[in-house]
Amino acid sequence: MSYYKGFEVDDRLYGVIRHMNGVEKYRDDLHKQQVAWDYLSVLGQLAKLDTELSQTRKEFTQLTGTLLNQLGLELLNKSVRQYAFKAQVAINIMIRNLFERTADIGFIATDDDVCAYLKQLESDPDSEVLNEKRQYLLDRFEQYVAKYSVYHNIILLDTQGNVVLQLDQHNPVTQSKDPLIMESLHTENAYVENFRYSDLLPNEQNSLIYSYRVVSPEDGHALGVICLCFKFKNECDGIFAGLLSDDQLAIVTLLNKEGKVIASSSDKVALNARFKPELSQDYSVVNYEGVEYFCCTRQTDGFQGYHGSGWLGFVMVPLRKIFGQQSNVAIDLPAALLDSVMQGALFNAEIKNIPVSASQIQRELNRLVWNGNVQQATDKSSSDAVVSKVLLSEIKHTGVLTKHIFENSIADIQKTVIASVLQGSMNMAALAIDIMDRNLYERANDCRWWALTTTFRSLMSKQALQTQDVGEIQSVLHYINSLYTVYGNIIVFDTQGRVIAVSNPQEQSLQGQVLTEPWVRKALALRSAQDYVVSDFVTTPLYNALPSYIYAAAIHAIEDEKVLGGIGIVFDAAPQFLAMLQDVLPHGKLDREQEVQLDYSFAVYTDADKSVIASTHKRFSAGDLLDISDDFFALTHGQSMCKVVTFHHKNYAVGCSKSAGYREYKGTADHYQQEVFAFVLIYLGEETQAVQQPASLKPVYVQHSMHNSIYNLQLATFYVGNNWLALSANQVASAIQVDTHLPISGGEQDIVAGYLMYRGNSLALVHTSMLLGGAKPVNQKITEVVVVKIDSEYIGLVVDALGEMMDVAMEQIRPVGTEISAYNQIVKSLVLSSSQNPQEPMLQIIDVEQLSYCLQETAEA
The missing domain is CATH 3.30.450.20 (PAS domain)
Structure with missing residues (x-):
């Protein structure tokens, strides 16, 4: 771990966190809150207010460090995923393409017409038949390049390096001394591949040439060498354009095994520039021409055993700009779906714990203010009462600001993570369809x-x-x-x-x-x-x-x-399409959460009727129906989209891309057009039922019609289930936190949840819900207890959450009706509200004498 401006951060963030403006903003905001809490703590001591903030401040500081660290890591991970993917795709797509070329050269080297022409040249170079064969072979070469449009020239040489025929009549070469000629004549391999300067193509700085010997079918002696000249720059431009269609910052390059740039998407990075690629790290920071770049390097995964010449995909993004980019993926999930996703495999334990810790801090602050208000309300003789009231109000206000900052930062982490996975699923789908189009081309x-x-x-x-x-x-x-x-x-x-x-x-x-x-x-x-x-x-x-x-x-x-x-x-089709889909899914070194994701993630090809062509999921076979949203099938050619969906009771980040063809294949001039879609579904977790939040846990504000009334009753409010309850402030000792499952004794009717020590005495904790006519809670984790003073004794009421301290005029209080008192014997009055919403709970005032009577009756029973 490293330190950054007073906070401990992951070592991976060292050197890049200073460029994360979002992290900086939250760090500044949270630092201001830290100063505010320190200030309020000192004022609390001076005002002799019993509001100890030390534990809350400690938890606040710890959570701030965790929050900033996780936000930084997720911003970093998002960038690594995005640009490492581009680097990987750049080299893998090129290697897949070149693999096909290794087969092409092997086949054309045995072409009947090529052999016949060289044999005729060897036996009778001046015959009229040779001229006829020459024109016929040129026509054949033209037809070949018309079909395999990745080549720009075909060169045929004799064994001495003399050019005897070539497709490109403007290429000024008649004789070559390139070592590839002797290598092609004597190699034991099935092909020869060279990328460098060659006198066969003197007008090009570097050329990618596939060559092999042409032999006599009769006795096997070498007749010459044939060369296929690959459109290297043209192919690189096409790959780079596809990778950068939605990105104006990145520079995509290919490096040879020495780290020299052999292709670049931008003139900002020159050919032959040298880098020291870091394959052992997921990213590196490189200074090039006075600019710091965030760089990702990836080597090829290979294709059917072919790994090319050791080239690397290398992507560079200006470091000062990379973390300021706005995501192209909009995140607007329903609250229930977002909660469900948060519980799934997408988020690690540290991130999942942040909202829990923030909620805990907020509960502690609420309890602190609540107890302070109770203290202030019951200590009328204090000369500091006004100061205390103002101070408590300020603590509450600062708590609300803190809560707001936490909520926003947590939401940003959630959006960053979800947007990253969504973008990844869409990128993988686009890659899957591109691989298919290129293969079928x-x-x-x-x-x-x-x-x-x-x-x-x-x-x-x-x-x-x-x-x-x-x-x-x-x-x-x-x-x-x-x-x-x-x-x-x-x-x-x-x-x-x-x-x-x-x-x-x-x-x-x-x-x-x-x-x-x-x-x-x-x-x-x-x-x-x-x-x-x-x-x-x-x-x-x-x-x-x-x-x-x-x-x-x-x-x-x-x-x-x-x-x-x-x-x-x-x-x-079966193994080939399966291999294409498997190649786009994430693999390599994964953490536990990623492994869970991958176990349930899958990729699919379908047609426009949702019929499966191939799938990595055993549940979907060719011909099955992929019954997923129609939105995906409304895409136009080459278009992609992504969104979070619930599919077969699981949540997925779904990326989809529609076929656009490759080169002339499925192009506008091609008569063959078939709509094919690639889907990548990244598992986010199981579908969960939305938990209806009790009305009692929502912020509720009673609109009083008190006008000029005199407020002569101060109430301490709290929530139990859907009930909003209150006690007179002078009847409350304090609210305390219980952080455990207490041992439960007795049978189903036992109203006592357990006991703990309070001010030197044993305090019975009572299931308040049972006093309100409800059933005994099962395995309830007790966290909040309101301690009530009954004469000289104390009783603990188990509650769900604390509410507001309220000043209420007596004319707003009405006795409860008989229909309520029949089952709820501890509530004897209600506070009237001007709200017209029948769903809002009424504030119910507990009668302490009746509470004591009910508890005594229960004890005797």
């Missing part, structure tokens, strides 16, 4: 590109396929599926929908069967290599009678574009 690309495979097109142009032809098609499908493992099966079929070959050896029985699902007919009707179709997300025999998407494209003849059949790729 690749599926739309795959089916269209594989439909252009020369082996398929040439063999399917034959009048009749031989067994050897089918085997060759199947061999290509097996190879594709070994690289792209997200598919349950890849199927090639003819113009009748009859299955020619499959990639999955366990699905060989499909060969020869005719496919009748609607997507087959639609695929065979496609006339462009850019077009594709997607099945509805429904159960299909092609996926073990489970629901999935099947992406399909037509296979066209090379010469005349005649439709020869089609290819359908069966997405392995």
Whole structure:
């Protein structure tokens, strides 16, 4: 722990708490209250008023420290969650994207046309056939980039580094000495990845290039090297824009493993700037170019074993501004729901205890003022009576101000915590839908590109396929599926929908069967290599009678574009969607409260009809209905929202985001449009029944119509259940606090709750509720007792709360009716009120003689 301006705070706050204006404001306000209590304590002693404030002041100081510490921690945690999430998403999304590229290079390096062109170049570089193949291959490269729009160039080299073909005719390179050429020719890995300057792209400072050797299918000797040039800056800009759409302060960067900036969302942080990332801490403070930044660094979680080149997500926010941001999430919960959430797993024990401690301090202050007023009312001879009365009024006023500050600060903590979790749920939902869109973008690309495979097109142009032809098609499908493992099966079929070959050896029985699902007919009707179709997300025999998407494209003849059949790729939906949803839920090192939250939190994909596509919750399977608020399904494309809802008797922070597509996939020009929603539900606790606060515990003010009456009766009031009761002030000794469950003796009719010592004598504590005609309380925790003087003896009345001291005119007092006195024998009179609200309780005055009589009768019985 560290000290900050006289208060003990968590070490994590050291260095940042001075920038938390909200904490500073409450610290100043509470310090003023501390000074006020010290001042009032001294005045109380001078006025000989028996109002000892030392314990209250001590508890006040302790609570102030706890409150400021928790407020600071929650502001810090909110910022860490927000910006660590952005850092994590930045690197994870990039790594997911690059994982797909490692499969692309492996497949295109074995492309028939690429191999044929390099073989022709090797055997007869000056032939006319080579020129024809060259143009055909350029067309193929253009079609490839039209589908996989994440690439801006494809470069083909011979084994000596000579550029023999490239898509970008404006790239001024004809020969390269880049070491990646030799590495690609000799590596034992499935791909080569390089991010640095390369003479292959001399106009770029750094280039991300995936390369691999092209070998002869006959004898396996190397023919050359093919390079896929990734749109690195373009992809970074897209990721950064999505992360910063609602944030004008943050700067998102990617660092290489040496800490050098390789991509930045702002020109305030230059490329190649160096940082020392702190992976062991959840945040760090860095001084860069004379500005202090709050920084979060995260390394990739990896994707299917791929971790890239050790890059890091690094987010920077100006420290002096970070804690002054207004939340974009509005918190306006009904009181009952807020109380229910407060009791749940979202808030730690320290935060939950703050309102309890504040309430305890307020009760102590109320008792202190109450007893002071009783003392002042019964000690008429005191020359300090006027001073005492003024002082008590000031203590009460200061207590109200203190209560107000506590309530506001507690509310701010609650709002900070809830807003943070709500924002997190919405961010996670947006990430979940983004991951889905990006993943399915690749599926739309795959089916269209594989439909252009020369082996398929040439063999399917034959009048009749031989067994050897089918085997060759199947061999290509097996190879594709070994690289792209997200598919349950890849199927090639003819113009009748009859299955020619499959990639999955366990699905060989499909060969020869005719496919009748609607997507087959639609695929065979496609006339462009850019077009594709997607099945509805429904159960299909092609996926073990489970629901999935099947992406399909037509296979066209090379010469005349005649439709020869089609290819359908069966997405392995169940594990893939589950993995996407699991990836967005929080994980890693969690405290106990977070673990409870995570145990009951879950994520879901649905369609526009609320039908579940996938879920991490075992209760919701594909095809089930997610019966949640219609508000979420009114979102527009790419829009997100969050709110607290009660769902299946549990409270959740629910974030929802609607699909916006990725690049051209589901874009405005794409004929394929399906509304998909991602939900993330963060568990906040069990639904609890709203506890109706007794009217007696609400502040009640009786409006007297006394005009110029003389006030000659002073009443000390208190509450028992829904009853508002009073005793004449001179009949009350004091109010005392009892902090325990007292031992209960006797049976159900025993009116005595227990005993304690008071002024050297045993004091019986009486269940006041039973004197009022109620039943004996069960397991009542006694905290407040009003000590009544009856002659020379004392009796303790167990009450729920203390009320006001009131001066009442005699003409306002009326005897009770017989209907009340029949069951409530200790109340003999009422105080009239001018209020027209029948729900407000009447002030009932207890008759001490009748109280004594009832207790004596009970004792004798």
